[in-house]
Amino acid sequence: MINQQQLWDDEAAGQYDTPGEGMFSPEVLGPTVEVLSGLAKGGSAVEFAIGTGRVAIPLSEAGIPVSGIELSHAMIARLREKVGEHRIPVVQGDMTGARAGENFSLAFLVFNTIANLLTQEEQIRCFENAARHLIPGGRFVIELWVPQLRSLPPGHGGTVEVAQPGYLLVDTYDVLRQHVISHHVHFGPELTDGHEARVGRTPHRYIWPSELDLMARLAGFELESRWADWDRSEFTAESRSHVSVYRLIER
Template sequence: MIDQQSLWDAEAARNYDTPGEGAFAEGVLGPAVRVLAELAGEGQAVEFAIGTGRVAIPLAEAGVDVSGIELSHAMVARLREKADERRIPVVQGDMTTTSAGTGFTLAYLVYNTIANLLTQDEQVECFRNAARHLAPGGRFVIELWVPQLRALAPGRGGTVEVSQPGYLLVDTYDPLHQQVISHHVRFGPDLADGREARIERTPHRYIWPSELDLMARLAGFEREHRWADWNRTEFTADSPSHVTVYRLAAPSM
């Protein structure tokens, strides 16, 4: 059993925030916020795994009433340094069962975070929990990477995803169980503790797009859109990730 609180601790929360760079760059964050604001309309939004507020804070600044669910105490503490409970209310707990209310027009789960749920059953329950939060016709948006198994050389179990000064990301795959371990290696003289290198590992269960669609159907959703990115680029067989919009079907009369 993985201790999620230890995995997403104060150091992870601190390293997650990179204002103006990486996932916080305007070219990355801006299109996401614009799409989510459009989908929320005049209603309320709930973010599953709200983290430190990377998306929720600018979405609230765009005029959307945002609530959140977050498991990590450290992530919530970091969020509270930037936005108080009145501005962005957060319920601490697991996104498969925890409730932040009902009647939302939009639920969203971004940045590959559904893969942090390590079993298929948990991932299905996440969809069902999203359905419980939404009003009929409400939407659930997921941003997720496409497993790059074609990049695995014969006899090799891993891929180098990022190689840049001071940082190396290596993903190792277990195709039998659809498990990926991301190895984050940070190195160089800038490490605060003086070490030459530090390695962190995060586990994931990868999901094929078609499997994700079936999970959605089990929870009463219909797929409305699938794009390669937040700019609504066409999704193709070569797309490394996708943004998928599901709509909760209205109850039958």
């Protein structure tokens, strides 16, 4: 049984923020905030797995009231170093059941985080929880990677996704359970703990886009848009990720 609280601890929270670089770069955050602001249509938003506020803070600065749900105490503490509860209220709990309020125009779950839920049932419950937060016609936005099973060599259960100085990312697959374990290997002179290398592992359950759409339908959503990225590029068979916008069906 994976203890997510231990997985996303103080060390993970401290390493998460990379101001101005990677997922925190203006080239990534600018289009993300633009899309989410437009989808909120002047209403309020709730972020599932808000983390340290990478997206929530600039979205709030753009004029959208934002609330959040976050399981990790360490992530919330890091967020609180940046903004107070009065500006971005956060409920500590699991995104499959924790409640941050209701009548939101927008719910969103970015950076592959729905895959942190390791069973199909939990992932469906996440959709159902999003529906409980939204007004009729509200949107639920999910950013997720496309499983790269075509890159698995015959007879092998893993792929090297990133190989660069000081860092390797190796993904190993359990295709029966749709599980991936990402092995993050940091090495080189930048390590200050006296070790030659440091390995961290994060488990995920990958979801095919069609399976995600079925989960949405079970919770009362319909697919409204799907792009390859936040720049709204066309989603194709070669896309490695997608941004999917689901609309809660009015009843």
